[in-house]
Amino acid sequence: MKKTLLAGLAVVMLAPLVAQASCDTVKADITQKIVANGLPESGFKLDIVPNDQADQAGGQVVGHCGNDSQKIIYTKTAGAGDESNSSPKTGTSQDSN
Template identity: 70%
Template sequence: MKKSLLLAAAVLAVAPLAAQASCESVKADISQKIINNGVPESGFTLDIVPNDQADQSGGQVVGHCENDTQKIVYSKTADGSSDADATASPQTGTSQDAAPAH
């Protein structure tokens, strides 16, 4: 009985770390897709913000993580701007971000 309680406590203690790593991996995947579309790495930022702050971030939501409690927000930066910035699309979110088919 004590072993199962200790195991449950250990899982609960590690769960937030695993969830954050998940957001970081989603952010890295989206970043790579944007770079592959021709946007220089210095030409944008991706920020992980809580859902209730996504609208105030001033950028475009391109993904989500942590059971849809966090959003990944794309913002262009002044550094590294080029013609590729104007033509590359940050639409690189997961398939869950797409509108449902009816």
């Protein structure tokens, strides 16, 4: 009985660490995708915030993690450089008509 209780307690204590590790993994994956689209890593930042603080973070939600309890927020930094490279181009010229 005591072993079961201790094992359950250990799982509950370690769950936030596992969730944070998965958030860091998701954040790293998103960073790689943004850099692959041509924006240098110094041109943006990604923050992991609780869901209830996502609206106050002042950026765009680009992912979620931690069993959907946290959001990953993208914000462009002041040193982003050339505006033409700061966001990937999508669509065609026909989209503007």
